[in-house]
Amino acid sequence: MVDDKPGAKEPKKEDTKILEKFFAGLKREKGEQREKPKQEPLFNPYRAPTEPRSSSPGVPAGIGLYLLLIVASIFGLILNKAWGFSPAGSFFISFILGVFFFIGVHFTPEHDLKRVLVIGVLVFEAAAVWSLNFYPDSIREWVITFHVFIWIALALVLFLMGVFDSLGAGQELPWWAWLLTVGVIGFILIYIVFPFMAQGVLANQDKSHAEYFGVAKDKLFSVAKNFQETTNSGTDFIVCTFSATSATMQYDTCLEEKKITRYCSYQIETTKAALEKNKEQKECEDEQKRLIEQGQRPGVAGSISTAIKEVTKVDLKVDDYFPKKTTDAQKLYPIALSVQNPRKQIFTASVSCVFKKSKEEIPGKIFIYGEERNEVQISGTDSEIPISCQPTTALNGRYTLEYSAVLSGMQTFSFLKRAFVSKEVDAATREQIETDNFKGKERASQGPAEFALLNFKFGTGEGTEPLVLVDEPVTFSFSVADVGGTGGEVLKVNSYDFEGLIYGGFSIDGTKIGDTDCLQGGEIVLSSALTKKREPSELKRCFLTLPPDLKGLTENDFEVETFVAKMNYDYKIVKSIPNIEVAPLSAAPELVS
Amino acid sequence: MKKIIFLLLVFLFVASCGNTPERGADINYKQGILDIEVASLAHKEEYQGQQLELPISVHNALAYSIENVIVSIAGFDNYYVELYSDEEQLASLEGKSIFNPEGEKERVQFSGLLKQLLPGADEEQQDYWITVEYDSKVEFTPTICITSDLGLGEYGTYQGACTVEKEISYHGQGAPLAVTKLELVPRGGTAVELRMNIENKGKGTVERVALVTATLGGKPLSCDFKGVQVEGSGLFSLDSGQKSARLICVGSLASESPYTTNLQVELWYDYEIIQKESLTILGDSLIS
Numbered sequence: 001m002v003d004d005k006p007g008a009k010e011p012k013k014e015d016t017k018i019l020e021k022f023f024a025g026l027k028r029e030k031g032e033q034r035e036k037p038k039q040e041p042l043f044n045p046y047r048a049p050t051e052p053r054s055s056s057p058g059v060p061a062g063i064g065l066y067l068l069l070i071v072a073s074i075f076g077l078i079l080n081k082a083w084g085f086s087p088a089g090s091f092f093i094s095f096i097l098g099v100f101f102f103i104g105v106h107f108t109p110e111h112d113l114k115r116v117l118v119i120g121v122l123v124f125e126a127a128a129v130w131s132l133n134f135y136p137d138s139i140r141e142w143v144i145t146f147h148v149f150i151w152i153a154l155a156l157v158l159f160l161m162g163v164f165d166s167l168g169a170g171q172e173l174p175w176w177a178w179l180l181t182v183g184v185i186g187f188i189l190i191y192i193v194f195p196f197m198a199q200g201v202l203a204n205q206d207k208s209h210a211e212y213f214g215v216a217k218d219k220l221f222s223v224a225k226n227f228q229e230t231t232n233s234g235t236d237f238i239v240c241t242f243s244a245t246s247a248t249m250q251y252d253t254c255l256e257e258k259k260i261t262r263y264c265s266y267q268i269e270t271t272k273a274a275l276e277k278n279k280e281q282k283e284c285e286d287e288q289k290r291l292i293e294q295g296q297r298p299g300v301a302g303s304i305s306t307a308i309k310e311v312t313k314v315d316l317k318v319d320d321y322f323p324k325k326t327t328d329a330q331k332l333y334p335i336a337l338s339v340q341n342p343r344k345q346i347f348t349a350s351v352s353c354v355f356k357k358s359k360e361e362i363p364g365k366i367f368i369y370g371e372e373r374n375e376v377q378i379s380g381t382d383s384e385i386p387i388s389c390q391p392t393t394a395l396n397g398r399y400t401l402e403y404s405a406v407l408s409g410m411q412t413f414s415f416l417k418r419a420f421v422s423k424e425v426d427a428a429t430r431e432q433i434e435t436d437n438f439k440g441k442e443r444a445s446q447g448p449a450e451f452a453l454l455n456f457k458f459g460t461g462e463g464t465e466p467l468v469l470v471d472e473p474v475t476f477s478f479s480v481a482d483v484g485g486t487g488g489e490v491l492k493v494n495s496y497d498f499e500g501l502i503y504g505g506f507s508i509d510g511t512k513i514g515d516t517d518c519l520q521g522g523e524i525v526l527s528s529a530l531t532k533k534r535e536p537s538e539l540k541r542c543f544l545t546l547p548p549d550l551k552g553l554t555e556n557d558f559e560v561e562t563f564v565a566k567m568n569y570d571y572k573i574v575k576s577i578p579n580i581e582v583a584p585l586s587a588a589p590e591l592v593s
Numbered sequence: 594m595k596k597i598i599f600l601l602l603v604f605l606f607v608a609s610c611g612n613t614p615e616r617g618a619d620i621n622y623k624q625g626i627l628d629i630e631v632a633s634l635a636h637k638e639e640y641q642g643q644q645l646e647l648p649i650s651v652h653n654a655l656a657y658s659i660e661n662v663i664v665s666i667a668g669f670d671n672y673y674v675e676l677y678s679d680e681e682q683l684a685s686l687e688g689k690s691i692f693n694p695e696g697e698k699e700r701v702q703f704s705g706l707l708k709q710l711l712p713g714a715d716e717e718q719q720d721y722w723i724t725v726e727y728d729s730k731v732e733f734t735p736t737i738c739i740t741s742d743l744g745l746g747e748y749g750t751y752q753g754a755c756t757v758e759k760e761i762s763y764h765g766q767g768a769p770l771a772v773t774k775l776e777l778v779p780r781g782g783t784a785v786e787l788r789m790n791i792e793n794k795g796k797g798t799v800e801r802v803a804l805v806t807a808t809l810g811g812k813p814l815s816c817d818f819k820g821v822q823v824e825g826s827g828l829f830s831l832d833s834g835q836k837s838a839r840l841i842c843v844g845s846l847a848s849e850s851p852y853t854t855n856l857q858v859e860l861w862y863d864y865e866i867i868q869k870e871s872l873t874i875l876g877d878s879l880i881s
Contacts, residue, residue, distance in 0.1 A: 310713035343712050415711060417670065436668060436720040436869070448713060500672070562672035564711070 063166060063177050065104050066159035072100055073151035080148070090147070094125040097151050105158065109165050114158055121154050156184050261285065283527065298462065299535025300479035302414065302455030305446035310342035312410070312450050314349070314378075316387075316403050316575035325581045329394035332367065335403055335575065337385040339378050346379045347409035353389035355399040355580070364389040364401075395582040403575040407451070409494065410569050414447035414454040417562045420550045423471045429556045430467060437560055438466040451484035451571040454496065455536060458544060470546055470553050473509075476501075476518060477541040482531035484571060490531050491570040493524040493539075500563030505547025514542025622656035622689040623732060623767035628795040629653050629686075631725050633870040634700070640875050641710050645674065647703040649723055653686035653696045656767025659727035659864075660685040664701045668721035673874055676705035686727075689767070707874050715876045723868045725797075730805070731768040733789070733858040737761070739777060739809070740851040741785045755853045769795020770802065770862050772840075783845040787814065789858065792837040797866030803828045805861050807842050810854035814842035 076097045083089040098118060105114035128147045146153075163181050166173055173181075240254035317336045337349055351374050353364035366374040367388040376385055389401065419433045443466050447453045456478035457463040463475045478498075482490045498519045508519060518540035530537045550559060630652040639645065647666065653659050662683035666676060687697040710717055738755030757777065765771040771794050778786040787809070793799045807814040818829040819839040829838060840858070 307715070307717070308711060308713040309715055413712070415672075432722075433668075437670075558667065560668060560670045562670050564672070 063162055066162045069101055069104055069158060070155040073155040076151050098122040121150055298538060300455040300457055300477050300538045301535045302445040302453050302481060303441050304449040308448040311448040312345060313340040314407055316405060318577055327583055327585050329582055329584045330391050332388040332390045333401055334388045337387055339383045341381050344381060345411050347407055348375055348377050350375045350406045351387055353403045355391050355395060355401055357397055357399045362391050362393055364391050396584055399580045401577040401580050405573050407571045410571055412447055412450055412452060413564055413566045414445045415562050415564045416445040416456060417442050418459060418468050419466060419558055419560045420468050420470050420553060421558045422553045423469050424555050426556060433558055452490040452569050453481040453483045454565055454567040455479045455481055456565055470550050474544045476544050477538040479536035479538045480526060480531050481536045487574045489528055489572050490526055491572055492526055494568040495522050496567045498565040507545045509543035509545045512543040515540040518542040626765040626771055626794040627655045627767050628769045631723055631868040638873045638875055639707055641707055643707050645705040645707050649701045651725055652698040653688050655688040657688045657729050658685050659729045662686060662727045665724045666703055666721055669719055673708050673717055674705055674719060676703060710876050717874045718871055720871045723870060726865045728863045730859060730861045731766050731770050733766055733772040736853060736855050738851050738853050739785060741779045741783050741846045742849050743779050743781050754851050757851045770799055785844055785846055787842045789840040790837060791840055797864050800863050802860055802862045806857055806859040808857045809844045812844060814844040816840055816842040
């Protein structure tokens with residue numbers, strides 16, 4: 001340094017040395033500061049950040065990335081649902097998500113395990129999409145559930161792993177990451193771990209891909225397919241705890257009420273009875289409460305017989321020439337009532353139709369064989385009955401045409417095999433009888449695959465065992481199952497007759513409590529709450545007295561017999577035809593759905 | 594001429610030295626495990642609404658006659674099949690002998706009605722059981738070398754004495770019930786104990802067994818059954834799960850030294866054999 005001011009003395013060499021030393025010292029200090037290893041805070045994964053949280057990233061880029069993966073997986077689910085979960089579409093979306101996830105986790109710490117998880121999920125998706133039909137019913141619904149939600153589940157798992165990675169590295173998490181972590185763990189506890197998962201939801205036959213989401217949702221949340229299997233959600237437990245605490249309602253009663261509401265609202269939603277929704281909901285809830293008051297009568301199961309090949313079929317069929325678009329405001333809309341009647345039953349079909357648009361309903365006139373009438377008797381074997389519907393007022397816009405046909409006087413039969421033994425029978429004989437006569441379905445009643453199934457059981461105890469001990473009391477009960485598929489409903493039983501038992505010498509044991517008309521009777525009004533269940537609720541129950549020849553069986557003697565029962569009933573079938581456009585030439589069309 | 598006669602004699606001599614067929618009297622049928630044979634001779638498929646004829650063949654292939662033969666049918670579903678009678682009886686059936694080397698065979702006929710199938714059904718398979726019960730006997734008559742000497746006659750035996758075997762196995766006596774093992778237990782002095790294993794080697798079940806005769810060299814033996822439920826003197830029953838019993842007989846001998854003598858044990862038993870068959874009832878639309 002040169003001081004050019006007059007009179008300035010030249011710094012002494014000593015001062016320079018001192019300055020040099022000073023600056024050298026400063027440099028050393030800075031270097032020490034630089035080189036001093038950053039003191040890592042003590043690891044405490046449970047410690048919440050005490051310093052004010054900053055929105056600026058004091059966090060690894062991974063946490064934000066995991067959020068992105070969650071969003072991507074949700075987007076993938078929405079896309080998949082819109083696409084109807086078609087196998088090719090599902091696999092394509094899974095592949096894209098797989099690539100996205102794979103690239104994403106590459107930039108996170110300890111990515112090897114995460115990559116393995118991503119590949120594993122991709123492999124599962126590839127297998128599940130193409131092999132779904134090979135799984136038995138009990139496993140298929142779980143596979144569908146995993147298939148629907150697996151990418152979201154993986155994203156959440158990766159997120160939690162990222163959270164633990166970050167906490168393990170002693171890094172702070174932003175408030176939203178903590179919120180999401182608590183939310184995920186809370187969800188798992190409340191909705192999955194805490195209420196026990198419902199078991200045994202019976203898989204529908206011929207499930208289409210588009211129903212996957214419904215299946216997955218039902219499986220996770222145990223929404224009612226069957227009242228006995230309806231469970232309470234986690235919120236029910238919390239709400240009812242408060243109700244019990246505040247003494248407004250007993251805890252058990254509260255849980256039961258919540259179950260009924262959930263079961264009935266699901267039933268109404270699936271039957272799509274939009275206008276009468278509230279009424280049906282109330283009826284359903286009243287019915288379930290009545291059943292509960294009765295001590296929840298057990299159900300009576302049955303099955304469809306594969307041995308009965310010729311069955312009665314009635315269907316409303318729309319052909320390819322159905323006028324979906326027309327300018328005629330009061331056009332005739334044709335449909336065919338297709339009947340296959342191998343047993344030559346005699347019954348009537350009462351047909352009605354209605355045009356629906358939002359809340360508007362316009363009834364239609366029915367023409368059968370070109371005549372204006374709404375009832376036709378069916379007695380032949382096969383027939384195609386031409387039916388037309390004409391709106392009673394002019395249409396304009398887009399409608400849904402709903403045909404209904406009430407089939408009155410349908411007849412069906414069921415059969416049940418039982419073996420009668422004395423209690424002295426030895427184990428080898430008993431086993432041989434069961435092996436020879438009761439393979440699988442033969443343990444319960446069976447009937448043809450038509451609209452309603454008359455289920456019945458009788459025997460020792462609850463009557464489900466195929467071997468009847470002639471020395472013990474014999475119980476009897478029956479129910480009616482609606483097996484006509486979606487869009488139909490069994491309305492009532494007109495008459496029932498367990499003629500096999502009656503002619504076989506069985507009678508009602510009047511000394512025990514039971515229904516006096518359980519073997520033969522008339523009208524029973526039904527509801528879907530009673531009939532649309534895996535084990536429909538029993539309608540009648542009593543004890544039976546055996547005929548003398550069976551009562552006298554001793555030692556290893558046995559008798560095997562099949563008992564047949566008949567039922568006459570009414571069934572309603574419905575056919576909805578959406579998107580019927582009517583654009584009269586004289587008026588602008590109101591294409592409002 | 595002399596040469597011709599000589600040649601004829603030589604010819605006769607040679608011919609008589611050839612293998613002669615065994616005469617019936619030489620064949621011992623009372624060996625091995627033999628059982629009766631039951632078969633349904635009915636057609637396996639019948640149409641609904643027809644009369645049912647169910648012939649059952651019972652063949653006594655035992656070495657003994659069988660008596661009080663009851664043939665019964667069980668297992669038909671009364672909704673589909675109505676049998677007019679489910680039991681038939683035969684007095685007796687001869688077993689294998691020189692007069693009937695194959696054993697006697699008899700046919701029993703059951704009749705009934707095949708009812709209509711359920712509406713819409715093509716066919717219905719019916720499994721049924723044929724049960725044959727009978728009474729018969731089995732004779733165990735070995736010739737054995739016996740001694741009451743505790744040393745089993747190893748010392749002080751005379752030349753030409755028989756060799757005592759402590760245990761002898763047998764492969765049946767021409768019936769499903771068989772004595773499969775004989776054990777000789779000398780008791781010193783003149784006492785000897787014979788232990789016999791009696792087993793049910795057939796396909797059916799033996800219910801009760803009665804000891805009718807037990808002699809050694811013509812002298813009666815005192816016998817007891819072991820390991821089974823003894824019902825009375827000389828009578829025991831085998832549970833369905835049991836397959837064997839032990840007969841312990843005690844007797845006295847003529848001498849301590851080993852000698853050959855005949856043991857005779859006769860057992861009567863009742864037996865049941867079950868044969869499973871099936872019948873398919875066809876609907877009218879099916880071609881058999």
